[in-house]
Amino acid sequence: MTETTESRTRTERYDPASIEPRWQARWAELGLYETDLSDESRPKYYLLTMYPYPSGDLHIGHWYIVTPSDALARFRRMHGYNVFFPIGFDAFGLPAENAAIRNGGHPFTWTMSNIETMRRQFRTMGATFAWNAEVVTADPTYYRWNQWLFLRFLEAGLAYRALSTVDWCPNDGTLAREQVEGADRHCWRCGALVEKRDLEQWFLRTTRYADELLDFSGIDWPEPVKVMQSNWIGRSDGAEIEFEVAPDGHQPGGDRLRVFTTRPDTLFGATFMVLAPEHPLVARLTHPERQAEVEAYVEQARRRTEIDRLSTEREKTGIALGSDAINPVNGERIPIFVADYVLAGYGTGAIMAVPAHDERDFAFARKFGLQVRRVVAAPGLDAQAPLDSAYIAHASDERLVNSGRYDGMPADEGGKAMVAWLAETGRAEPKVTYRLRDWLISRQRYWGTPIPVIYCERDGIVPVPDDQLPVLLPETVDYAGSGDNPLNHDAAFLDVVCPRCGLPARRETDTMDTFVDSSWYWYRYLSPHKADGPVDRAMADRWTPVDQYTGGAEHAVMHLLYSRFFIKAMADSGLIRDREPFKRLFNQGQILGADGERMSKSRGNVQDPDELVRRYGADTVRLFLMFMGPWDQGGPWSPTGIGGVHRFLNRVWTLALDPHGREPGDPDAGSLPAGQSAADARSAARSAAHRTLRDVSADYEAFHFNTMIAKLMELANTLFRYRGTEIAGAPEWDEAIRLLLLMLAPAAPHISEELWSRHLSAAGEPWSSIHTQAWPEVDPIAVVDATREIPVQVNGKLRDRVTVAADATNAEIEAAVLARERIASILAGRTPDRIVVAGGGRLVNLVVR
């Protein structure tokens, strides 16, 4: 027997290159992963991974995203679920267009060739995607339904047109943020300085759902994402208050300035006002001698980014307009400023400034020497004492001071009273505002879904009738070396007749934000070829919401919030049942280049997975990506250590195929550990396997793939020590090997399938794929310990360990500890002041003086 196994090891090395393609072909042949969506005999499990953008930078990051998801799909199948694990491609977007502008060619060609490469890579990694459900968003059979949904939203009053500012290059038109470069903000392509321009654009009314979007009940999402979305929506409860402009020598006064404040209680402390540079009354309230200065300031502010403007670190800037307003509660004249730290898009675009109680207002008042008046103070505080910083704290026992007849009132109550009083004369009202803005979906670009609208001189905005959808992108596109939207120059696309009156009209040339595509794509997976509607309602009702969604944390606010909005809007249009898209969410980390930057061709830090697969095989690469760290962490790419994972698979190979072999080099090879009987060894092997099964099952459930693999390695190491001994090949050994293969199957599907099939044939059993086996059950008897070892501390420092019966009581543990010689010598005659037996006997701490 020894001879035959030795000759087998000689000829049979673990050769992934011969195993992997064979099994991939076999699985495809068996249709193992083409989900039968109508099968109701098993519980459904919709596992969704964020569909990739087919960038030109195909790299190991795509494997990192997909590998654990695929393992999870396989794991769930082994638990008896009918798993639907589809894939598609987010095929519209800027990079394809940038490539076309730079290098010529068509964005379609570029995108489709990238998709081809990605399909091939996903196949070589053994990913079990339901390819028959694939969706490519740039295909008219998909984007047609974007257009159709847009029209439904238009009917529902959820889509509207309004002015919005874009970054504008005189040569290349609208620029994305990433196309604006440098501190001087110049165009990526031509270098011209970027301007702001206001354009009529399309919005979706996300704010209609602001409150519902704040409600996360019924979905199991990571806390940080919920917090980020809540902050992004930014609900503020406060009041809108009207200030009147005071008359002076240059204007008659009487204009009304509305401000929003969350702190109406501080009204008496409002010692100046600030308007956003874009505020419509700025020009009118500016005194003639200040006009030039103010205009220059407004122009300069418009060039700044919002991030820059909101920085509390940057020194405050601003200019007094020369006009005053009247504080409605005390009749004081207060100066009006324009400053860029006030944004036109939030609240009313104007604020009452209360420097005593707002950090930004305080900084501004400091710089411009404005009055700071404290109006809220804790009892007993000197209300007149000067402040050296804004006083923000808002404790419940604070009282109003310097606030006329409201003095002494609790701050909250006083604020409400002031609003109620002003409301009597229509000068205030309670108000809720949100930081969330409506979703600007217009893009002045070619490579996206055309917005299905026609402009007619007579009929105005006319929706394209449903039966004329899709509005197709023209097949030929001429960028003419410019970044400007080529649709603007395409007469065949532009010139249409009005569907209402038949007169010549012009087609909308804006296309949709690609986040529209990604806001409902998983519904389309359920019926990708359906020709008479976007969603198969019966399928959707059966399969949604998605049970588990996985994707990068960089999508925490935008994609994941837009999707929630979209599904609510679709539900309200009667198209679907659910109001939430994803029941559970997991955010995986991102693989960066070795330099710690995002992987991209231009940075030259892209790791090609093909090269690693050629060298080690797909299973090793899959395992390594799962092993390198927690999945939610990501981090810089380094192949250091991939050899260790490969070695592990080699050991599994050897264990399964050559249990009786002995390694030269080990002095103890072939003999059981000292003092261990064969019976002990058999039960130790079995116990190790079942403990591993218990822990590995929990790790899969918790997405702890790195520790899951570490535990499989430990089990393999344990079994390896028994290789060549008398227990190798015993029933317990065989059971352990089978468990090891089953546990490994979701993560390393090819090698486990290969070894499984050999194990079955060696045992004379008929073949059936390891991936259709049931996940094994832990034998509770096998994992029980007779004794346990307890660490003993003296004054918190580890000094000894004591072994007690597994069911020892605290008193028995104490007695065992005090009986230890080592402990006695450390105590040196002292009696412990206290003996802590912690955590149900997990640890003992003796406290001495």
Next chain:
RNA sequence: GCCGAGGUGGCGGAAUCGGUAGACGCGCUAGCUUCAGGAGCUAGUGUCCGCAAGGGCGUAUGGGUUCAAAUCCCUUCCUCGGUACCA
């Protein structure tokens, strides 16, 4: 700036209902073995003192709570993601 996450050996990381810090792997050191390969096996490996037994120190920083802190609280520093036209 703001919102969110994170910082542990030479390296990736493990341990977070407060209870043995460093599992597993890489690298390194020594030995063995050999089908001499980009092999395999065994043992050791946080750091300092020590022949050893053993002890001191140690989880970005400084403080606090506790019998006990990588874990909880406060301070500071650094890194990453998002910041509404990258996806």
